Amino acid sequence: MPSAGMPKSSVILECMDLGFHGDLEVGSGLVDLAVNVRRAPMPPWLAEPVAASLADLAAYPDSAPATAAVAARHARPTAEVLLTAGAAQGFVLLAQALRGARRAVVVHPQFTEPEAALRNAGHEVTRVLLPAATGYALDPALVPGDADLVFVGNPTNPTSVLHPVEAVAALARPGRVLVVDEAFADTTGEAASLAERRDLPGLVVVRSLTKTWGLAGLRIGYLLGPADLLARLAAVQPLWAVSTPALAAAAACASPAAVAAEREIAAGLAADRDHLVAALRGLPGVTVEGRPASSFVLIRLDGDGERVRLALRDLGYAVRRGDTFPGLGAGWLRIAVRDTATTDGFVPALRKTMEA
């Protein structure tokens, strides 16, 4: 694994870089602006069932109740839900089960694990790069017509751009599997989610409970899609892949009260994000990219981004490097939205490094 400060240039390193994630930036004593996982104690309605599930660990996991709860949340039959050990496992199942795809396309810049999973399963990957000049807007015409397996993120990590429903939906067509990574959809209040769309052919929506609920270590997510396709994915999933505590969390987070809480968290996040964006826009040499809609903001710096990132570490702040994302480079940094006090400490530090 490359370390946070490691330079990169070779092709070999480029492959390794697909496996670089924000947690590798974090270090002791650093304020973590690199990982987009919300840091808040679990609410009692979540902590209690997860803790209670520990009493059942002698039994193999039973995914039926959690599957039913998730299906009810998204108004789908249970056969259209597959619980997974995080969204990350969903990418691997898709890549493995769909080895017969003729042309796999990944729309970048985006989270790198879908491409890594595809490559590991032997797919050749065509990259579609959305240009910074258009604010990383999704133009469906950029995706080759013969692509029969397409991955797009919405909202997208690392750009924080939320593509309109129509643009994403326009990518669906018979004979194509369209995978929409909605790991951060809850951070937008589900603004452009396709989770409940059953009319789009071949649509698979990838969801995660990692981000808003701070459950990265539990490993829980799910796929929503046509029953026959999910059955193919389930066939390559390891048996009992989702643990009993993770199932308890999935059921709890699917309740109407949890969904209402999610919306409130998203509203608070939007206010914190506005605060961060306004402060960043006041800094010379810093451009806020696109129109941030999620729990992180992508910036582009005039000058040497690598120097700035390392200087920020010296000042106690870990931010996410941009150069491991296809389509970006060292001049881009991704910053997690935190509370306003943290932002008010960070932005002057960034100004200082820019002026140095």
Ligand SMILES: Cc1ncc(COP(=O)(O)O)c(C=O)c1O
């Ligand atoms: C866009 C995106 N999708 C999926 C994931 C993986 O989520 P999970 O923790 O559910 O595997 C991440 C994690 O960083 C992500 O950024």
